[in-house]
Amino acid sequence: MEGELSAAPRRSSGLPDGGAGGDGGDSPSALLPAEALDLDGDEDDLEVFSKDASLMDMNSLSPLMPTSPLSMINQVKFEDEPDLKDLFITVDEPESHVTTIETFITYRIITKTSRGEFDSSEFEVRRRYQDFLWLKGRLEEAHPTLIIPPLPEKFMVKGMVERFNDDFIETRRKALSTFLNRIADHPTLTFNEDFKVFLTAQAGELSSHKKQGPGLLSKVGQTVRAVALSLRGVKSRPEEFAEMSDFIEAFSQKISLIDKISQRICKEEREYFDEMREYGPIHVLWSESEEDLVDTLRGVASCIDRCCRAMEKRLSGLSEALLPVVHEYVLYGEMLMGVMKRRDQIQAELESRLEAAAHKKADTDLLTAELGRLEDRLECANTALKADWERWRRSMRSDLTAAFRDAAARNVQYYEQCLATWESFLMSQTDLHTKEPSEDKP
Template identity: 35%
Template sequence: MEESSSSAIIDVTTENRIISEFPDEIKDNDGYNNLSLSLDNSLVQSPSIESFSTFQDAEVSELNMDQDTDLCVRVDNPQKQLETLETFILFRVVTKVARIEYSETEYIVRRRYNDFCWLRQKLVETYPMLIVPSLPAKHTLIGQLDRYSKEFIITRMNMLNIFMNRIAYHPILSYDANLKVFLTANPSEFLSYRKNKTSAINKVSDSIQNITTTTTIKNRSIEFDKFKDYAQILHEKLSTIEKISLRINKERQDYITELANYHPILLSWSSTEPPLSGLLIKISSAIERTASAQTQLLNDYNITLGNPIREFIMYVEVVRDVLNKRDNYQLAYESSVEDLSRKRCEKDQLMSLQQQQQQNSESANATSTSHFSLWKATSSDQKLEKLGTCIPQLVKQTESLQDRLECANEALRSDLERWQLEKQASLKKMLMDFANKQIEYYQNCVDAWENVLTDNNITSPSPQVKQEITVQCQLSAS
């Protein structure tokens, strides 16, 4: 079978898996993960299937490290993998590193989407107050049929590449032990590591979540509240831009359909007006070029604005989640302070009550009140004994929660400053790409119409025809 010039080879790997020996924690909604070793490593090449890779000829040597970093990562070259129970995509992860903790300087591994999800989950668990970059969303049930389409795979690959680059450039996340295993381990080592490093339930986080449903922060942080408001406004603005862009794209699609109706009308007209036939044909060609430029602009939308803005909306949501988590830490601390204050107040009241009872018992008739006083004294002593044990524990817990809150504030404050710089660079690139595509589109339209007016082989049209041409140009430009 002959291969088209725009197609390439995609590797299709067929494996059998042993699923029963791995725990349920390693499974998720996107299908089973790499749950066992390959029993058959044969590769079947299918020249008739286009490669999803946008870096078809890229070599490891082409991944150059900048002067400001000693770790570079690239995600490319998707590979379709066929198995008995499922089909999924493996992405190549290429790493160049110059750190002493790495034994080699270059690594090439293959990871699937669920492996990236595992890595992010481990980073979130290990660094709860750092802004761990977001991942591309899982496919929806409706979009599941297209999860192996070229557009979907390339979009996911590009977003995974952004995810890995953000981690590689992070001053803390890039040194994580789980990341090192993700970048360097062969399939068997990685599966074994994942099996031994299953996620544990964070009971402290669960208790904090329960606090948020019944308690509100009393001493709010102006600094973090201000940033939370900013993140909310930024999220709303980006979401609004996305909605407007989608509406404009729908109108552009209708516009392209209407432009297509010009061509047969102008050709039919040119056959009945020989003196104007050349001009009419040129106008028809200009309209076709305008429609083609509009179609290209529409096709480039996801690359220049659609996917980047959706990805950054998710990134802003990550920031908001971390800020909410920081508020949960403060809620836990304030709740512990209130509990400690309440226990101390209860202890003071009991001690005051004991002194009052002792004074009353000395002045009262011993035969009539001795039994009651003895019972009261015993009850108070038991409560005081419990409080004497509980209060030191609460003091220790409060100090621990205070330390955790202060550490969270410092870590988040530093990461927010770094995120602000990254946000500015990302949004600037997105807007510049969008502007360049708009310029390219309008330049193509101008060139198409200038070609009509500057053609010397066409007889100069009458003023009436000129006016008609102007109207048509205005209609096309609108």
């Protein structure tokens, strides 16, 4: 990929290919085609596409900015040729923990690797959701303009039963697994030291490592500074980043609408499925009081039962293959807006110092050195974002295309099964009525 900087070490091979994630997609310049997200223009829901639609505020993100240009140069390497996978991560066995203070879930994380920088080829640790939040924050601090995979939202407690039901735990487990495997497949994030510690350190070691991070006062200072720069804003983004920002806004609006519609469709079809399941037993009961229609009514009940099983399989597939992918990219839209804010913060800081230099508000020699450092930081941040942006677009296009094709194939299979079931039943009834007159003849 042209214009990209290379520094991350090449991963070694030694394990069979497998695991989750991966780039996929077409050429680096391939955008998500408009028709892939276009919906019927007559839909009332398309009012969401208004430019005035509010997007999630990301001012709360205020990570540390790397002070060394070399540290940012070293974070960028994107190869056109795929490397053999050498890091496999499994998230399983959720376990509930109840203390006098809180109740929480931990997940077992098994890591298998052939990398030389790891002390062993296999690790097993347990982590809770707060540990995943810590890892995400550390990655944002170390790589402010790389696109960090999103975590599932923090659950808003409505009741302990709802919070820890099996469906919620399983959904979160899959999302956490996707989060870790996307990091493992990222050419830069996969070599982050905090990621390695997260995968290998036991609970006590991880707690000690967390304490080595930025102190509370430092974080408060960063937050105040980031908010001030955010309010100040930038004079003008470079054209390519302005286009990137426009794409993110339009993409976020469309994918959010698709997410809402998909959730609504699945909910309504689940309700339809629950009602349809009751018709089979009703026809069986009916047949007991209709001697002349016993076979016909039981045949209808059998057809309904087969269609219900096909529909249950289809809904299960949609819930596992389509909805999580669409919702993940809703969260990606929020992450991307945060990345753009962090890039703008670096540019705003440079513009602020340039303004001070123009008015000679500070020591000229110190300003010259600082300006050089800020210019290097901005250039490296821009390079990192542009490279990661191309990689993300390929992955996004591949993931969404696969998810919608899978959903379409499941729909076609379901309707073909239902059609074949009812056609077979009707043929049997036609044959039955054809034979009856001849049997009645003397």
